[in-house]
Amino acid sequence: MVKGRMLQGARAMAEMCALCRPKVISAYPITPQTLIVEELSQIVADGDLEAEFINVEGEHSAASVVLGAAAVGVRVFTCSSSQGLLLMSEVIFNIAGMRLPVVMICVNRSVSAPLNIWNDQQDSIIMRDSGWIQLYAENNQETCDLLLQAHKIAEDHRVMLPAMVCCDGYVLPHAYEIVDLPSQAEVDAFLPSYDPIYKLDIDNPTTMGAFADPEKYMETRYMIQETMKKSLSVIEEVARDFGSSFGRSSYGLFEKYRVDDASTVVVALGSMAGTIKDVVDELRDQGEKVGILRLICYRPFPKEALYEALSAAENIVIMEKDISLGGSGAVATDMRAVFYGREACPRISGFILGLGGRDITVDDIKTTISKAQHQVADADFVGLKEDLELEGING
Amino acid sequence: MKITLGTVTHPGGSRVNKTGSWRTASKPRFNHQACVACDVCALVCPEGCIFGTGQNTYYANEDYCKGCGICAEVCPVHDIEMIPEAGEDG
Helix, strand or coil: CCCCEEEEHHHHHHHHHHHCCCCEECCCCCCCCHHHHHHHHHHHHCCCCCCEECCCCCHHHHHHHHHHHHHHCCCEEEEECHHHHHHHHHHHHHHHHCCCCCEEEEEECCCCCCCCCCCCCHHHHHHHHCCCEEEECCCHHHHHHHHHHHHHHHHCCCCCCCEEEEEECCCCCCCEEEECCCCHHHHHHHCCCCCCCCCCCCCCCCECCCCCCCCCHHHHHHHHHHHHHHHHHHHHHHHHHHHHHHCCCCCCCEEEECCCCCCEEEEECCCHHHHHHHHHHHHHHCCCCEEEEEECEEECCCHHHHHHHHCCCCEEEEEECCCCCCCCCHHHHHHHHHHCCCCCCCEEEEEECCHHHCCCCHHHHHHHHHHHCCCCCCCEECCCCCCCCCCCCCC | CCCCHHHCECCCHHHHCCHHHHCCCEEEEECCCCCCCCCHHHHHCCCCCEECCCCCCCEECCCCCCCCCHHHHHCCCCCEEEEECCCCCC
16 A cells, blocks of 8 residues: 555645744745645644744745744745745845754745746756755655655754755646655654744844955854755754654765666756666667666765766766856866866756756657767756747747 | 954954045144034034044044044134145155
8 A cells, every 4th residue: 555645735735844844934936836835824823833824925025934933943845946046145144154054945936037837947056056955856745755854854953054945946846746744643753843043032032144355254154055065964963863763764965766886877956867777778678778767865965975076987977957158058168177177077058947847858868868878068958949039049 | 353253243342443545645633723513523523533621722633533524524723634644744
């Protein structure tokens, strides 16, 4: 018998959020995150979660509310997407700088203009420099599993950094899948109540994130950078704990699928890995040594672990749903830096797929893999419509 | 000085963090020749770091003075001068 319930992704994420017992939730609805916020607001209104759900006039305020609540020393949750996340961005950086273990779900969506409500990962990728840990999920089960782990990682006294769990808009929160959610007792045993190092307290007044002149600011960035590096082992440790507590494996920094003897390895984040795994199986049946490394932890970027995992490959094929316009894909840029000046020097190609909800087909993936086996690509767009005339480009 | 996680500070931090180090070019010298104890220098000081109890007693606490020069500018008897940070010979 299959364990779990058939749930819409957003419902599963909201239930998992409630199981983590946040004391304050603040979020502003934005497509395609809205369902999660609606479900959470219902759960609180029904009295099924003892928490304050604070309605606000926008995402800047939502992020500010959870910042303040976390500073007072309670577990918090927020959730956003695309323009909403961008509106939060000032506060997103402040939360990290103030070392508050806020946890949020980013339902990945493209960024305007033009207005587009569909999935790519540009929104969270923009936040990669903020000091937040970023974990990307492949399916609804993993989004829930990572949400639970994110609280434990973020609140670990060796870390004390915020964490963002990213899931692909529509593809996950709107889809119905069987999700196995743990019991409250199991969650309580895995995730102890939040124990802040510092908190705002009228009996012991403090100022947080006040001011640092040129004699001190740089040290605060260094502290986060060093902590990010150290948090890699905490992320792995929490994933192992999760596996032994719930009997379901969690991959930690990344998942290797048929990678060990592969000469060509695809690297991707999020839900598109599901399709890529099917392509890998098909190509393996035809005798091609192909695998996929699905990156879960994008920040901190697990440089050494990736070098170890991929140094035997001849071709690394990065498929990503983001682009630093005028540069390259974010993941490809980071991956090239991993191998620069090292002994292993696989061919590293970058491809941009699925922007603004463009389908990523089996054929797209096959063509991309084949192309990368013959030439190095910097940031090649895959799946462009050839029949469209583009002013200033070909028209 | 310890930098805490999130630069959390406790009351009284300014006693440790002596911001007078921000002063770059000059600092006030109170001549104590013609002072009439009008208290205007203390009143206008944006740092609130000028103190005095009577004629020719005023001084700036250099641990916090930023050297803005407003005291010297407003002194009605021109008894305050801005001098180079390194001292009169500097």
